[in-house]
Amino acid sequence: MARTRNKPQREQPSSSIDSDVLPPSQMSTTTGQWTTLTASDPPLRDRPAQEDANNPYFMGTGDHPGLILASPPLKDTNFQQWARDFKLSVGVKNKIGFLTRTIPQPSSDHHLFDPLSRCNQMVMSWIIHPVSPEIKSSIIYLDSAAVMWTELNTRFNQGNEPRIFDLRTPLILLHQGDDFVSAYFTKLKAIWDEINELRPRTPCTCAAANDSLELQNLEQVLQFLTGLNESYHVVRPQVLLLDPFPSIYKKISTIVQEERLRKIRPLATTNLIAASTSNPPSLPPSRTKKMRPTCSHCQKPGHLKEKCYFIHGFPPGYGTKNVNNKPTVHPVTASVLPSPELGSQAAI
Template identity: 45%
Template sequence: MVRANVPQSQASSSQIGRVALEDSSSPYFLQNGDHPGLVLVSHSLAGNNYNTWSRAMSMALTAKNKLSFVDGTCLRPPSEDLLYGSWIRCNSMVISWLLNAVSREIADSLMYIATAHEIWIDLRERFHQSNAPRIFQIKKLLTDLQQGSMDVSTYYTRLRTLWDELKDFQPVSVCSCGSMKDWVKYQNQDCVMQFLMGLNESYAQIRAQDLKMDPIPAISKIFSLVVQEERQRSIHSDISGSSLDHNPILSPKPINAAVKGSSYGKGDKGGKSDNLTCSRCHYTG
């Protein structure tokens, strides 16, 4: 019910403003955990990682329902609007999140920009790389990437990171004739080839087995097979090492082991070597 001394239009505007602030789907809504010191992404913007940083930041702001403050869709309302104060507060909050997600040198250069949208545009103009050089760089990294001293999981993770970034540059095709399945199949085969080529030569046997499969399985299946091979080798290595440690015949003897009845290290003038007895394992000879 509207009070008699409050105009109807003013009461309606006040109600609309209150609903906008309390509605969790509204961009003006702030959760209890939202504060200026919040860090939304794990890796700060250093300049050369803008593409991955902007994607991670966009997902984080979308989860917070604040992406509209950086893409320009939530414009500043007039100063007489009831939501003006809420917009200023949310805009300042998003600016704080952006400053927390960049290096200190970059943050100092953004300190006096008034809106989150202007900061977003400024970062894009400064650090965004055009498609062609970045695609060339990614493909060069894929060509040079080898397993080396990495385990299979780490090597595969680095490949997946480059594949996903490269896929982000590819145009999205819409096809209803069914030929897209052949293109997806070819992409999977290309990923399998890159993964197998970069493996160490110790995996030559499992590589040959995978290439004989027809059709070639998904890259995730190939990765699972190689990881199983790696784990089997680790188990055999542990068993072999344990056998050497517990077998007195197979375990290596110290060179300076004490020997009974010999002049070890002082020439071969006394006694036969067959009568020598080791003080550690008690074997003769």
């Protein structure tokens, strides 16, 4: 008879690992209040919370207290942009529940109490770093990230109407000026997006929703064309007469192409002028005037240093022929001739 060998039984995972998990059924996502966990709550997963990347208690190697998650720093006038930037960054790290109080609050004897405390302190450090020093000093002594977030919302998110009014003023006065068309449109779009974010949204799927979007597109196009420089006065009617009326982005594309063409035309003209002046027509060799040499010693034209009289000496009689354009007078020597008549000497 063949012997049957008993296969060794595979050990089951210990219950100590199963205890280091977060029961998702006890997470409150509707009331916004902490849900208390106790040590007797049964585990529902087989992986520790600190090692699960999908768990809010997980912290990666790049998470540290000095991490800046939003810029520029929070001031009195930029809470909407700062809060949007910060929530996006915290949401990527799966820590948004520490701001909205949707993470369960374990009891002090629960094995998840220490991981929650570390994560809460990490989010607190992320809040206090990208704020101005004045705001930082007023929230640094608060107890939790949720309390800090509520404090900032209460102080700086006082209502949308005053902020919309503040945005309307620069929007009306904004013109292209010395900016490129793309830079001018970027400034406009930043203000448009913030105003749309502050306005209350009413969900609608009927035909009136499309009409509202078309009206908003028309207003944006008109405002964009109004702020352009006067050099685009020829392009404005061409854009407005397009049928069907295109979106704002197609309008921007048309204006940007026109701007690029204007850059190419002066450049081509400049190249032609440079080419015509860099190679002037040369005269025939017979008509060119021969340059006279110049002495490097006396700086006088007509000779070289090798034949300079100031170095090798002047020849005899140099410079005495044409002095003041007067003839040279040579002295005459008197001679004595005999006179036959007088028998004496006469001076001639």
